[in-house]
Amino acid sequence: MSGHSKWASIKHKKANTDAKRGKVFTKIVKEIAIAARLGGGDPGGNPRLRTAIEKAKEANMPHDNIKKAVMKGTGELPGVSYEEFVYEGYGPAGVAIMMEVLTDNKNRTLPEIRMIMSKGGGSLGETGCVSWMFDKKGYILVNKTKASEDSVMSVALEAGAEDMKNEPQEDNYEIITAPEDMINVKAALEKADIPIESSEVSMIPQNYVVLDAKPAEQMLRLIDALEDHEDIQNVYSNFDIPDEVAEKIGR
Numbered sequence: 639m640s641g642h643s644k645w646a647s648i649k650h651k652k653a654n655t656d657a658k659r660g661k662v663f664t665k666i667v668k669e670i671a672i673a674a675r676l677g678g679g680d681p682g683g684n685p686r687l688r689t690a691i692e693k694a695k696e697a698n699m700p701h702d703n704i705k706k707a708v709m710k711g712t713g714e715l716p717g718v719s720y721e722e723f724v725y726e727g728y729g730p731a732g733v734a735i736m737m738e739v740l741t742d743n744k745n746r747t748l749p750e751i752r753m754i755m756s757k758g759g760g761s762l763g764e765t766g767c768v769s770w771m772f773d774k775k776g777y778i779l780v781n782k783t784k785a786s787e788d789s790v791m792s793v794a795l796e797a798g799a800e801d802m803k804n805e806p807q808e809d810n811y812e813i814i815t816a817p818e819d820m821i822n823v824k825a826a827l828e829k830a831d832i833p834i835e836s837s838e839v840s841m842i843p844q845n846y847v848v849l850d851a852k853p854a855e856q857m858l859r860l861i862d863a864l865e866d867h868e869d870i871q872n873v874y875s876n877f878d879i880p881d882e883v884a885e886k887i888g889r
Contacts, residue, residue, distance in 0.1 A: 665871055666694045667707045668740045672720050674711025685818055689839060692821070696836075718742045725751060726768045729760040729860050730853040733877045734768035736841055741869040754867065758860030759853075771876060772841035775800075776820025778813040779835040780827065787811065790832055797826035807881065810835055814842070843876035851886050854879045858887075 669690040677684035681691055687708070694704050710717030723739040725748075735755075741747040752762050780790050782804075790811050791802050798819040803812040815823050817839045824837050849857060857877050864873045879887075 661866070661868070662697050663699055663703065664868060665740075666690060666697060666699060667703065668720055669871060670694065670704060670707035671711035671717060672722060672740060674708045675713075675719075679708045679712040679714075685821065688821060692824075693838075723747075724765075724769070725762060726765060727755055727760055727762040728768070729755075729758065729875065729877070730856040731847055731849055731877075733760075733847045733849070733853075733857055733875050734771050734843070735760065735860075735864075736769060736772060736874040737864060737870050738872040738874075739869050740871050747867075747869045750867065751864070751870070754863050755860070758863055759856045760860055769841075771844055772874060773844060774817055775840060775842045776813075776815035776817050776823065776837070777840040777842065778815070778820065778824060778827070778837040779810040780813065780832060781810055781835050782808075785811075785832045789830070790827070793826050793830045793832060794823055797823040799823045840872075841874035843874075846876050846878035848878045848880065849883065851883050854883055855887050 670687065673684060673687040673690050677686055679687070681688040691704055691708075694707075706715060709715040720740045720742055721744060723741070723744065725737045725739060727735050727737075729735050737751065739747060739751070755762055778794075778799075787804050790813070794802055794813045794815075799813050799815045800819075801814040803814070805812070813823060813827075820837060820839060824834060827834055854877070857875070858879075861873055861875065864870050
């Protein structure tokens with residue numbers, strides 16, 4: 639379970655499971671609404687909204703749900719007003735954790751997150767305590783069995799990608815872009831008939847904390863608990879679980 643790629647793949651699979659229970663839909667609706675509220679209801683002129691709508695389509699959200707979420711954001715339909723927050727803290731073994739939150743009640747959400755962190759062997763920290771350890775980037779995964787390294791690299795770099803990684807132990811090529819370039823790179827790959835495993839604007843760690851079995855199990859339980867909270871949109875962390883440890887704990 640080395641590096642960001644494997645964890646991103648796990649998140650992608652987990653998201654598919656959550657979608658069956660409606661959790662992903664709820665979180666995407668919130669993101670669409672706030673993106674429309676802040677940047678307008680036209681995805682052509684609102685990159686954040688365009689990205690959120692693409693995510694909704696990937697999750698097979700019905701068109702009517704997307705349309706209503708946009709209209710709630712722009713005020714054309716009544717809806718809940720959400721606020722954005724970023725909470726930062728530490729998990730087991732000093733792992734850095736960042737949480738992007740959308741909530742209509744900070745006074746409810748913050749104590750709940752603090753309790754989850756505490757029960758999971760972590761703690762909340764001050765604003766800025768770990769954010770300096772991450773870079774905001776577009777992050778695209780392409781399965782290695784679907785296209786050659788040369789073809790993926792050629793298309794991605796020509797479309798504006800910053801970097802492409804091909805780690806021997808990973809199943810996917812990792813493509814890194816500036817956040818605003820991710821949609822263009824993704825479109826270029828799709829035009830070249832290169833299927834995309836997953837894509838997101840993410841916080842990429844600058845370095846990793848390597849975990850042994852016990853803290854790895856604690857960390858994964860904590861991440862699961864945080865991601866299950868309805869007000870937490872995204873969780874980012876800088877842990878690395880070596881493959882032999884992942885096998886030991888059954889991941």
